[in-house]
Amino acid sequence: MELSERKKQILKAVVEHYIASAEPVGSKTLAQELGVSSATIRNEFAELCDLGFLEQPHTSAGRVPSPQGYRLYVNELMERRNLTPQEAEGIDETLRGKLSGMGGVLSNAGQLVSSIVNYPAYSVKSGNVGLTVERFELIPVDATSFITVIMTGDKNVKSQLQHTALEFDAARLADLKNLLNTHFTGKSRAEMSAHLMNVSEQLTPELFLVLSRTVEYAAGILESAGRRDVETTGASRILTMPEYRDVDKAHELMTFLVDNKENLPVPEDGAPLQILIGPENVDEALRDTSVVIASYDIGDGMRGLVGVVGPTRMDYATVTARLSYFAESLTKMFGKGLPPPKEEK
Amino acid sequence: MELSERKKQILKAVVEHYIASAEPVGSKTLAQELGVSSATIRNEFAELCDLGFLEQPHTSAGRVPSPQGYRLYVNELMERRNLTPQEAEGIDETLRGKLSGMGGVLSNAGQLVSSIVNYPAYSVKSGNVGLTVERFELIPVDATSFITVIMTGDKNVKSQLQHTALEFDAARLADLKNLLNTHFTGKSRAEMSAHLMNVSEQLTPELFLVLSRTVEYAAGILESAGRRDVETTGASRILTMPEYRDVDKAHELMTFLVDNKENLPVPEDGAPLQILIGPENVDEALRDTSVVIASYDIGDGMRGLVGVVGPTRMDYATVTARLSYFAESLTKMFGKGLPPPKEEK
DNA sequence: CTTAGCACTCCTTTCCTATGAGTGCTAAAC
DNA sequence: GTTTAGCACTCATAGGAAAGGAGTGCTAAG
Numbered sequence: 001m002e003l004s005e006r007k008k009q010i011l012k013a014v015v016e017h018y019i020a021s022a023e024p025v026g027s028k029t030l031a032q033e034l035g036v037s038s039a040t041i042r043n044e045f046a047e048l049c050d051l052g053f054l055e056q057p058h059t060s061a062g063r064v065p066s067p068q069g070y071r072l073y074v075n076e077l078m079e080r081r082n083l084t085p086q087e088a089e090g091i092d093e094t095l096r097g098k099l100s101g102m103g104g105v106l107s108n109a110g111q112l113v114s115s116i117v118n119y120p121a122y123s124v125k126s127g128n129v130g131l132t133v134e135r136f137e138l139i140p141v142d143a144t145s146f147i148t149v150i151m152t153g154d155k156n157v158k159s160q161l162q163h164t165a166l167e168f169d170a171a172r173l174a175d176l177k178n179l180l181n182t183h184f185t186g187k188s189r190a191e192m193s194a195h196l197m198n199v200s201e202q203l204t205p206e207l208f209l210v211l212s213r214t215v216e217y218a219a220g221i222l223e224s225a226g227r228r229d230v231e232t233t234g235a236s237r238i239l240t241m242p243e244y245r246d247v248d249k250a251h252e253l254m255t256f257l258v259d260n261k262e263n264l265p266v267p268e269d270g271a272p273l274q275i276l277i278g279p280e281n282v283d284e285a286l287r288d289t290s291v292v293i294a295s296y297d298i299g300d301g302m303r304g305l306v307g308v309v310g311p312t313r314m315d316y317a318t319v320t321a322r323l324s325y326f327a328e329s330l331t332k333m334f335g336k337g338l339p340p341p342k343e344e345k
Numbered sequence: 346m347e348l349s350e351r352k353k354q355i356l357k358a359v360v361e362h363y364i365a366s367a368e369p370v371g372s373k374t375l376a377q378e379l380g381v382s383s384a385t386i387r388n389e390f391a392e393l394c395d396l397g398f399l400e401q402p403h404t405s406a407g408r409v410p411s412p413q414g415y416r417l418y419v420n421e422l423m424e425r426r427n428l429t430p431q432e433a434e435g436i437d438e439t440l441r442g443k444l445s446g447m448g449g450v451l452s453n454a455g456q457l458v459s460s461i462v463n464y465p466a467y468s469v470k471s472g473n474v475g476l477t478v479e480r481f482e483l484i485p486v487d488a489t490s491f492i493t494v495i496m497t498g499d500k501n502v503k504s505q506l507q508h509t510a511l512e513f514d515a516a517r518l519a520d521l522k523n524l525l526n527t528h529f530t531g532k533s534r535a536e537m538s539a540h541l542m543n544v545s546e547q548l549t550p551e552l553f554l555v556l557s558r559t560v561e562y563a564a565g566i567l568e569s570a571g572r573r574d575v576e577t578t579g580a581s582r583i584l585t586m587p588e589y590r591d592v593d594k595a596h597e598l599m600t601f602l603v604d605n606k607e608n609l610p611v612p613e614d615g616a617p618l619q620i621l622i623g624p625e626n627v628d629e630a631l632r633d634t635s636v637v638i639a640s641y642d643i644g645d646g647m648r649g650l651v652g653v654v655g656p657t658r659m660d661y662a663t664v665t666a667r668l669s670y671f672a673e674s675l676t677k678m679f680g681k682g683l684p685p686p687k688e689e690k
Numbered sequence: 691c692t693t694a695g696c697a698c699t700c701c702t703t704t705c706c707t708a709t710g711a712g713t714g715c716t717a718a719a720c
Numbered sequence: 721g722t723t724t725a726g727c728a729c730t731c732a733t734a735g736g737a738a739a740g741g742a743g744t745g746c747t748a749a750g
Contacts, residue, residue, distance in 0.1 A: 026712055037724050042713070060712050060730040139482050139494065147502050149484065149494055157492050159504040236580065236603060239596035247592055251584035258581060371743055382693045387744070405699045405743050 003051075003072075009034060010044050011053055012077040015065045019315050022242040024062030067278035070290070070312055074275055078317050083325055091116055091322060095329055107231070109330070113306045114234030116326055117319050120257055122264050124305035125229040128154060132187055133218050136180035143167045150218050154302075158221050162213060166206045176207070180214060189219045189226075230261040232309075243288070243311040256285040257309065264307060265291050273324055278312040290314045296327040299334045348396075348417075354379060355389050356398055357422040360410045364660050367587040369407030412623035415635070415657055419620050423662050428670055436461055436667065440674055452576070454675070458651045459579030461671055462664050465602055467609050469650035472573040473499060477532055478563050481525035488512045495563050499647075503566050509555045521552070525559060534564045534571075575606040588633070588656040601630040602654065609652060610636050618669055623657040635659045641672035644679045 003011070013033060017025040027045060031038040045063050048054040053069035056062075065073065083091070094112055110123035130153075137149035144167055149159040168176070183199065184192050196215050200208050235257045244250040257264075263283050267274050276291040292314070293307040306327065308319055348356070358378060362370040372390060376383035390408050393399040398414035401407075410418065428436070439457055455468035475498075482494035489512055494504040513521075528540050541560050545553050580602045589595040602609075608628050612619050621636040637659070638652040651672065653664055 024712090028712080038712090039714095039724050039726095040722085043723085046714080056713090058731060059714090061732075062712065135486075137484050137492070137494075139484075141480075141496070147482070147494060147496060149482075149492060149502075149504055151486070151492065151506065155506050157494075157504040157506050159494055159502040161496065161500050161502050234603075236596060236599040239592050239599065245592050247584050247590050247595065250592065250595075251581065254581040254584065258579075369743090373743080383743090384693050384695095384745095385691085388692085391745080401744090403700065404745090405701075407743065 003053075006034075007044055007048060008072075008077055010041065011048060011065070011069055012073060014054060014063055015069060015073040015077070018064055019313050022313060024057055024064050026062035029062075065312075067280065067312060070277045070316075071280075074277065074316050078320075081317055081321055083321050087322065088325060091325055091329065095326075095333070109304060109306050110231050111233040113308060113323065113326060114237065116322050117308050118234075118237060119308045119310040119314065119319065120232060120235045120237055121309065122230055122232040122257070122261060122307045124264075124266055124307070125231075126266075126303065126305065127226045127228040128302070129226045130188075131222055131225045133185050133222070135185060136177055136214070136218070138173050138177045138180075138214075140168065140170060140173055146173060148214050148217060150221055152221065152225060154225070156225070160217055162210075162217075164210045164213075166210060176211065176214075179211065184215055184218065189222050192219055228262075228266075230264055230266075232257045232261045232264070238310075241311055243313065252285065253289065253309075256283075260285065264309070265293060266305060267293060270295065270303070272327065273320060275316065275320070288312055290316075292316070292319050292323055294323045294327040297331040297334060304330065348398075351379075352389055352393060353417075353422055355386065356393060356410070356414055357418060359399060359408055360414060360418040360422070363409055364658050367658060369402055369409050371407035374407075410657075412625065412657060415622045415661070416625075419622065419661050423665075426662055426666055428666055432667065433670060436670055436674065440671075440678070454649060454651050455576050456578040458653060458668065458671060459582065461667050462653050463579075463582060464653045464655040464659065464664065465577060465579045465582055466654065467575055467577040467602070467606060467652045469609075469611055469652070470574040470576075471611075471648065471650065472571045473647070474571045475533075476567055476570050478530050478567070480530060481522055481559070481563070483518050483522045483525075485513065485515060485518055491518060493559050493562060495566055497566065497570060499570075501570070505562055507555075507558060507562075509551075509558075511551045511555060521556065521559075524556065529560055529563065534567050537564055573607075573611075575609055575611075577602045577606045577609070583655075586656055588658065597630065598634065598654075601628075605630065609654070610638060611650060612638060615640065615648070617672065618665060620661065620665070633657060635661075637661070637664050637668055639668045639672040641675040642679060649675065 010030060013030050014025045017029065027038040027041040030041045034041070045054060048069075049056065049063070052066055053072060054063040055066045055069075057064060094116060107123075107125075110121045113123070114121035132153050133150055134153050134155075135151040137151075139147040139149065141147060141161065144165070145161060145163045146168060147159055148162050149157060151157045166172075179199070183195050187195065192215055196212055199211070203211065235254045238244040238250055238253060244253065260283075263285075265276055265281060265283075265286075272295060274293045276286075276293070278290060279287050281287060281289065281291060286309070288311065289309055290312045291307050291309050293305060295303045295305050298304050306323070308314075308323060310319070355375060358375050359370045362374060372383040372386040375386045379386070390399060393414075394401065394408070397411055398417060399408040400411045400414075402409060439461060452468075452470075455466045458468070459466035477498050478495055479498050479500075480496045482496075484492040484494065486492060486506065489510070490506060490508045491513060492504055493507050494502060496502045511517075524544070528544065529537050532540065537560055541557055544556070548556065580599045583589040583595055583598060589598065605628075608630075610621055610626060610628075610631075617640060619638045621631075621638070623635060624632050626632060626634065626636060631654070633656065634654055635657045636652055636654050638650060640648045640650050643649050651668070653659075653668060655664070
């Protein structure tokens with residue numbers, strides 16, 4: 001069933017007042033605003049309560065939006081405002097500063113978002129599970145050490161100095177490199193270690209040791225690339241919010257954000273922006289919080305993910321606007337950025 | 346002037362009770378413990394107050410150690426206990442787990458320490474300012490891209506895929522590599538950019554662009570290696586401590602730990618363990634906190650640094666014991682670790 | 691020098707009482 | 721039939737008084 005226009009207006013007003021003040025909204029406040037008497041508002045309040053859009057903290061208090069109320073607000077009532085030029089400029093500024101300053105925007109995405117929206121935030125590096133090594137290179141350094149360079153299928157390059165017990169002349173190194181490139185490229189971690197066993201008998205123990213070191217290094221790279229990494233930042237921002245004046249509540253959420261970050265919601269579908277309100281979160285610890293998640297394009301068809309966590313009384317309009325803008329900016333940056341930052345993390 | 350033995354005992358007892366309970370210690374408590382009457386204790390209390398080792402929150406409350414009291418406790422009174430086997434095992438366990446699991450123990454040092462001592466902690470990666478590039482390597486990938494490998498003076502290796510507008514055959518690449526190795530090794534960032542200007546005229550603009558990209562990449566590496574990095578972890582742990590039941594106080598410290606981490610104390614001298622108590626901290630924000638800092642040997646004569654932050658009522662005995670053990674373990678690990686972990690961060 | 695005794699301080703807790711914002715309901719007005 | 725004025729009622733919050741109690745400082749005796 002559809003709410004009357006006035007009910008919607010009232011709900012919208014309640015949500016917005018409550019977001020701004022964190023205090024239950026009374027009928028008088030809205031009476032002035034909507035040009036009807038407080039009694040009328042009260043009647044509407046009562047109905048909105050029955051319908052489950054509003055709640056009363058206690059009998060003689062004002063009204064507070066229920067999760068369902070927020071949901072309707074977010075879906076239909078909220079004005080999807082654009083950023084003010086100042087806001088946009090601020091975000092651009094933040095992005096520019098960090099982009100040139102540090103290697104990875106990606107690893108800082110959470111931090112950036114948190115400072116942009118002023119709520120705790122998290123960023124997810126989705127694991128690239130099918131990744132394999134595309135190429136091995138070995139560069140001689142001195143008699144007993146060489147540089148291992150590994151390029152993975154996603155064109156990332158990692159390298160490491162490797163000391164050995166063996167002496168390597170150019171020819172032996174070339175042999176080793178050949179061995180690596182013929183037998184250990186295009187293989188998963190499991191396949192690599194299986195293969196390592198296969199060749200173990202054809203090699204001297206010393207050479208085998210060197211080889212397995214290199215392969216382990218490669219496996220480590222694949223493993224870390226395959227791992228889904230979640231980083232949270234700005235958790236302490238909740239301490240400024242009235243809902244977390246209670247230290248225990250704050251502590252609970254903060255430890256969750258830090259220790260259980262893997263359980264933060266990561267929607268699988270590709271919606272550019274997703275909002276989870278209160279009990280819509282599966283995780284018990286997020287039942288009175290809302291999460292806004294945006295995804296952005298990293299290039300190579302890969303997607304990055306950033307989320308914002310806050311009380312259900314979150315400023316959805318601002319957060320969604322800013323987060324969308326941020327995600328779009330990032331997508332643009334990766335789209336046009338000539339060589340996408342292959343900088344090592 | 347030297348305190349009487351009994352005064353020391355009393356001070357010690359007060360400190361230890363207060364550390365355990367966070368509540369002012371009364372004369373009765375200690376009377377039982379020391380086998381004298383509460384009146385005697387009170388007399389001693391009064392004198393210890395006059396001498397500045399104890400304080401009274403208010404006239405009719407028990408006594409609390411003053412910073413000076415903690416200082417004496419730490420310097421003379423505290424029993425530098427050894428770890429219980431369980432504690433040692435726990436730390437070893439933590440170290441082992443993280444060591445094999447992740448690349449850098451270093452970057453996780455703060456986190457490890459925080460979990461070991463149960464206070465917020467930080468780790469400092471001291472900047473290597475005089476670092477230069479030791480060697481450039483370029484590995485052809487396809488016509489218009491190659492891998493840049495850079496080994497720095499400290500034997501760390503970083504690499505990146507570089508796309509160019511130019512076509513590079515093996516000979517040109519070798520030329521470029523030569524140019525890099527003859528003119529841009531052993532140079533500081535400033536010298537590198539100066540040199541870049543010098544050679545700019547002898548090259549085609551396209552080639553110059555490629556060269557400068559590579560040099561910029563190198564400069565970036567040196568810059569990040571030269572930067573002193575501080576990371577804090579476990580800040581939320583303060584929320585369990587009675588002194589931070591007050592959200593505003595907690596918030597103040599937490600934002601300091603996160604946003605001003607560069608201002609966390611980094612002693613220059615090489616003491617293996619240093620303790621800063623309350624007002625001994627220069628920074629205003631740390632005036633009611635204590636900081637315990639340990640340094641450990643990374644090899645190559647470099648030192649790592651980890652610090653623990655907590656209320657002045659910190660459990661110094663446990664923290665120092667565990668932190669020392671941790672630092673020693675790390676030193677040992679780096680000492681014997683055959684090739685010290687040159688893993689890229 | 692130690693200790694029992696005692697008056698005193700002052701924090702903490704508890705209980706009580708306004709206060710007041712806000713409600714639900716009824717009955718009149720539009 | 722919706723809107724509104726009026727009114728009794730609810731209940732969280734703030735303020736203040738009183739009680740309780742832990743701990744003190746001081747004095748005088750052991």
